[in-house]
Amino acid sequence: MRISNNLLGAIISCVFFALFSWIAILLISSRFFDTFSYIFFVFIRDQGLFSFLTNAILFCGALIALGFLIVASWYKKLDVWLYTFALGMCVGCVYIVAFCASTEIKPQELTDLLLIESSIDHRSMIESLWDYKLRIILSLIVYVFFIFMPLIFAILHLVPNTKTYTGWLLDITQPSFNTIVIALFACAFQPFYFKQNAYDYIDLALFAAGIILFFVVLVRQKHTLNFYGYSNLAILIFGVVLVAFCSNILASSDQYFSVRYTLYAFVFIVWCVECMYNYITYDEE
Template sequence: MKINNNILSTIVSCLFFALFSWIVILLLSSKFSDTFSYIFFVFIRDHGLFAFLTNAILLCGSGVALGFLIIASWYNKLDVWLYAFALGVCIGLVYIVVFSASENPTSQEITDVLLIESSIDHRSVMESIWDYRWRILLSIVVYACFIFMPLVFAITHLVPNTKTYAGWLLEITKPSLNVVVIALFACAFQPFYLKTNAYDYIDLALLIAGIILLCIVLVRQKYELNFYGYSNLVMLGIEIVLIAICSNILASSDQYFSVRYMLYAFVFVVWCMECMYGYITYEEQPK
């Protein structure tokens, strides 16, 4: 498992702490404050604050990709595949933001957000899966690419041969432990009980499997984490306890996934930043 104890990991951990603090404040306010009991539902509405933060993160990711192209060109260190990847990220993220912004925002009342008013119906399991197909597909990608693959590779001690081009490319793009922890944090944002669909329990089972794998990796391999690495693990643990307490809040609306979209965007952008930073600072590229 790749451990990044550099300036980039410090910046990422600080941003992660800011997102963590904001989410904690919203959940605790909705759970324990009568005055702000609906504040979480206000921000998860369509075209609400979390949708804005998602677009802002994606635009930052596009800017990072553009900066990478400029810096790599300046130092004459452009690999064709990473160049195509960075260019695709730069254009693709802007397209996603523009497409999202072009949708006509509709006025959405709090009662429309609450599951008791709008989301509970008599759809079959297959109908529910079809309705949520995009969020399910996105979650599968996050689980597979940013959680299970790097953890399984770490447990089985699969290390790419960096003397070959393919192995070098795998080493550059391998998610770090911080990316895995943040991805688990994103996937943990779900109600642990009061679930309304069968696939929600699959989501929970995958989360538990990911946490177990992470614990195995941390126990078997003694990683030398810095303060920020340990703080990310602590924030993941606090979030799990918090969600266990506030699951009824998340279960009240299926639009809690707006928060996961934001965190998924953060995971992807952080991973891109690590790949590009690793490429710029890598000493030698195999032919």
């Protein structure tokens, strides 16, 4: 598991702390203050704050990918696979932002966000899986590529052979400690009780498995953590405890996933930025 001991790691940690702080303020306000009991639901509605944050993160990712193409082309010969990846990331992020911005969505009332009798999940498992197909696919990608694979590789001490092209590519694209922590926090953002369907229980089980693997690796590599590593670890622990206390808030509306979409976008962009940074600075390490 790669530990980011550089300026990029510090910047990512600061942005993660800012994003976490805002989410924590909304949850605490909705959970413990009657005056602000609906403030969380105000921001998770369609075209709300978290939809804007997701688009903003993706747009920043497109700008970063464009900058990488320019800098890498000037700095050294650009690898064809990374060039294709960066170009695809730039175009893909712009397309998603443009698509979301051009989609007209009917304004939602707060009562529409709450799980009233007509919206409580009475569907079959197949219907639920189909309705939640986007979040299921994205969650599986995050679990497999940003949590389970890097952690299992670390536990089994599987190190890529950097003398080969495939090994070199795996080495610079492996998720860092920061990326794994952010991915775990994103997957932790779910109601720990008041589950509505089988998918929710599977989601919780996968998160629990990821946390166990994470702490197994952490016990072995804790001596390599720096200040920002411990800070992100503290944020993750506090975040899991906070989500557990506020599960009744999250269970009141399945649109809490707007926050997870924002965090998923952040995980992806952080990973992409670290891959680009690793490529540019690889010869210096």
